[in-house]
Amino acid sequence: xxxxAILLVGITLMYSTPLVFGALGGVISERSGVVNIGIxxxxxxxxxxxxxxxxxxxxxxxxFLIAGLCGAAxxxxxxxxxxxxxxxxxxxxxxxxxxxxxxxxxxxxSFFDGAAMTPIVPKLxxxxxxxxFAGTIWAxxxxxxxxxxxxxxxxxxxxxxxxxxxxxxxxAVGEHPAxxxxxxxxxxxxxxxxxxxxGMFAGFGGASMTTAIISQFTQTAxxxxxxxxxxxxxxxKWTPQGxxxxxxxxxxxxxxxxxxxxGNIVVPSxxxxxxPYFMTIxxxxxxxxRSVAPKADGVPYxxxxx
Amino acid sequence: MSAVTKFLRKPIASAxxxxxxxxxxxxxxxxxxxxxPGQSFAALFQGALGRPKYIANVIIKATPILLTGVxxxxxxxxxxxxxxxxxxxxxxxxxxxxxxxxFDFPVPIQILLVVVSGALAGAxxxxxxxxxxxxxxxHEVITSIMTNWIMLYLCNFIVSTDAFxxxxxxxxxxxxxxxxxxxxxxxxxxxxxxxxxxxxxxxKDVLLKTDLNFxxxxxxxxxxxxxxxxxxxxxxxxxxxxxxxxxxxxFAGINVEKxxxxxxxxxGMFCGLAGAxxxxxxxxxxxxxxxxxxxxxxxxxxxxxxxxCSTVGCIPASLLFAGLIYGGMTVQQVMGAPSDxxxxxxxxxxxxxxxxxxMPLLADWIERRKEAAGGPSAPQxxxxxxxxxxxxxxxxxxxxxxxx
Numbered sequence: 001x002x003x004x005a006i007l008l009v010g011i012t013l014m015y016s017t018p019l020v021f022g023a024l025g026g027v028i029s030e031r032s033g034v035v036n037i038g039i040x041x042x043x044x045x046x047x048x049x050x051x052x053x054x055x056x057x058x059x060x061x062x063x064f065l066i067a068g069l070c071g072a073a074x075x076x077x078x079x080x081x082x083x084x085x086x087x088x089x090x091x092x093x094x095x096x097x098x099x100x101x102x103x104x105x106x107x108x109x110s111f112f113d114g115a116a117m118t119p120i121v122p123k124l125x126x127x128x129x130x131x132x133f134a135g136t137i138w139a140x141x142x143x144x145x146x147x148x149x150x151x152x153x154x155x156x157x158x159x160x161x162x163x164x165x166x167x168x169x170x171x172a173v174g175e176h177p178a179x180x181x182x183x184x185x186x187x188x189x190x191x192x193x194x195x196x197x198x199g200m201f202a203g204f205g206g207a208s209m210t211t212a213i214i215s216q217f218t219q220t221a222x223x224x225x226x227x228x229x230x231x232x233x234x235x236x237k238w239t240p241q242g243x244x245x246x247x248x249x250x251x252x253x254x255x256x257x258x259x260x261x262x263g264n265i266v267v268p269s270x271x272x273x274x275x276p277y278f279m280t281i282x283x284x285x286x287x288x289x290r291s292v293a294p295k296a297d298g299v300p301y302x303x304x305x306x
Numbered sequence: 307m308s309a310v311t312k313f314l315r316k317p318i319a320s321a322x323x324x325x326x327x328x329x330x331x332x333x334x335x336x337x338x339x340x341x342x343p344g345q346s347f348a349a350l351f352q353g354a355l356g357r358p359k360y361i362a363n364v365i366i367k368a369t370p371i372l373l374t375g376v377x378x379x380x381x382x383x384x385x386x387x388x389x390x391x392x393x394x395x396x397x398x399x400x401x402x403x404x405x406x407x408x409f410d411f412p413v414p415i416q417i418l419l420v421v422v423s424g425a426l427a428g429a430x431x432x433x434x435x436x437x438x439x440x441x442x443x444x445h446e447v448i449t450s451i452m453t454n455w456i457m458l459y460l461c462n463f464i465v466s467t468d469a470f471x472x473x474x475x476x477x478x479x480x481x482x483x484x485x486x487x488x489x490x491x492x493x494x495x496x497x498x499x500x501x502x503x504x505x506x507x508x509x510k511d512v513l514l515k516t517d518l519n520f521x522x523x524x525x526x527x528x529x530x531x532x533x534x535x536x537x538x539x540x541x542x543x544x545x546x547x548x549x550x551x552x553x554x555x556x557f558a559g560i561n562v563e564k565x566x567x568x569x570x571x572x573x574g575m576f577c578g579l580a581g582a583x584x585x586x587x588x589x590x591x592x593x594x595x596x597x598x599x600x601x602x603x604x605x606x607x608x609x610x611x612x613x614x615c616s617t618v619g620c621i622p623a624s625l626l627f628a629g630l631i632y633g634g635m636t637v638q639q640v641m642g643a644p645s646d647x648x649x650x651x652x653x654x655x656x657x658x659x660x661x662x663x664x665m666p667l668l669a670d671w672i673e674r675r676k677e678a679a680g681g682p683s684a685p686q687x688x689x690x691x692x693x694x695x696x697x698x699x700x701x702x703x704x705x706x707x708x709x710x
Contacts, residue, residue: 037389081657081660087660087661088611095608095653097604097653098656100653101646102647102652102653105649106335106339106644109644224599228451230451231451235448270463277456278452278456280452281444281448281452281453284444284448285442288444289442290444
């Protein structure tokens with residue numbers, strides 16, 4: 001029983017980590033009023049850049065940071081379109097999701113002689129060192145550094161959004177940009193920065209997959225994680241703490257699938273695999289209910305328009 | 307207003323410029339990676355249009371994404387973002403396969419039954435998503451993403467069941483041949499048929515080497531009908547009204563909840579139809595185990611947005627998209643350039659179609675320059691300039707044209 005509980009916690013945290021990064025990215029962008037469907041694409045870019053950088057530098061820490069920068073670079077495209085040029089944010093995000101896997105695979109094939117996956121690359125360490133508690137059940141609680149990083153970043157984002165002046169400005173820009181503008185807040189700059197941060201976080205999310213969980217980039221390393229993260233943002237009602245909880249819930253149901261799948265259960269594995277997705281819908285219906293987006297979410301701000 | 311600036315203000319101009327920029331970006335990426343862009347594009351066109359067979363395959367590939375594109379565009383016009391087209395498509399394939407395997411009616415009835423059941427499955431799934439939104443206020447994006455995965459696993463489950471599993475394969479049993487929708491499936495393989503086709507090489511190439519089917523005609527009809535439904539009927543008016551301003555629609559006596567469900571039901575129906583037509587129209591005429599999303603729904607998003615969410619516009623957009631993807635495979639074969647370049651190209655095209663405000667701005671700029679050259683009446687470069695009435699109408703539809 002204790003063994004299973006520990007295993008459950010371990011897998012939950014491992015699985016939810018990339019989602020948390022992605023979801024935090026979604027939160028900061030959408031709180032400033034920019035819908036970011038492109039989280040998935042930015043995570044893919046983070047995944048490939050982290051794996052390549054880790055391979056070429058042999059330093060996963062540098063790789064992790066580079067992934068954040070590359071994610072932000074892709075986000076800059078989204079910001080340019082949706083903030084500077086008042087483009088349709090959904091369309092721009094969808095475009096990012098098309099562009100990014102294309103770029104990622106093109107880069108991968110160019111760097112690694114036509115292969116659609118990277119070799120095994122150096123990994124980030126675990127918090128108690130790689131071999132602590134080896135062989136015991138406690139090894140499952142020897143978390144990835146990224147898991148802790150994700151938690152710290154979630155806390156930091158909560159603090160910044162709700163306890164600092166800049167956070168108040170971000171929320172104001174997302175709720176009522178015209179009012180914020182009259183008070184001298186630069187709506188465009190705030191949104192642009194938030195989208196860049198969003199991309200950086202998503203990049204970290206991709207990196208946490210390829211440099212902590214699996215240690216290579218494959219075509220399916222990021223397959224739908226960004227969209228689940230997006231769902232977590234809405235599930236968590238656009239707050240960092242809510243999104244974090246949603247990711248944990250999702251990770252937990254995934255862990256249940258792993259645990260139940262290992263037992264002698266008659267349920268077919270494919271049916272079991274549906275569990276997290278059903279659970280999400282059920283929890284939404286029963287406990288969470290209506291979610292209200294930041295008022296100006298998805299609406300390009302045009303100076304002087306009413 | 308000169309002809310040039312007039313043209314620049316039309317939506318089609320944005321689309322053409324977006325495609326041009328897509329090719330330009332792809333050319334740059336190819337050149338940087340050491341492949342000759344000209345030859346690559348030649349291979350692309352050769353691979354998409356070089357033989358009658360290729361053209362037929364482009365049409366076949368365009369069919370499902372045309373329908374999912376129409377589905378996304380339709381939902382978008384009613385204020386809903388149907389990111390669940392993928393799941394609704396899979397639902398359609400599952401239902402079509404189950405019905406097509408179990409029943410074996412004569413030709414027209416069987417086809418009708420299989421196709422309708424696929425469309426119905428998609429419609430039900432769409433309506434479920436709409437219901438959760440209307441009744442519980444649950445964002446359609448969440449439920450859509452969740453149902454995409456549920457359908458993927460449901461498909462894999464059905465494939466694995468004893469009743470439907472085809473031994474020694476990763477797929478289910480094919481549907482009964484009476485449900486096939488290819489062009490003359492039996493005749494083209496008969497002796498008389500082959501003898502006849504030997505005299506007409508291009509037709510032989512098309513019929514014998516591809517699964518050319520009637521799906522595309524149905525899809526085109528759906529695209530046109532969906533456009534008419536939205537623009538010319540009371541239902542379409544109500545759907546758009548709910549999409550534009552829910553509160554105003556409610557105040558005007560429109561049943562908002564019913565319309566949300568209905569919009570998702572219709573959108574899901576198109577996706578289910580896409581799935582069913584792929585089952586009846588192309589081999590292996592059944593569902594197979596899927597490891598990751600196949601992209602029919604997500605490509606539908608791109609098609610819809612390239613088309614500016616016009617359902618009829620989805621017809622050329624889907625052909626363009628299918629041509630690029632199909633031709634892109636040749637680029638890899640001939641040039642050795644990764645076919646992912648096509649995704650970069652399509653992504654760029656979609657990215658630039660997201661910027662509809664840029665073209666009218668360009669038109670303004672050209673006019674201002676002309677006026678400045680003509681006399682002192684040039685308007686000062688202010689923070690905002692008046693958009694012509696045509697764009698004003700677009701504005702009312704919720705589309706805001708950019709400035710700055």
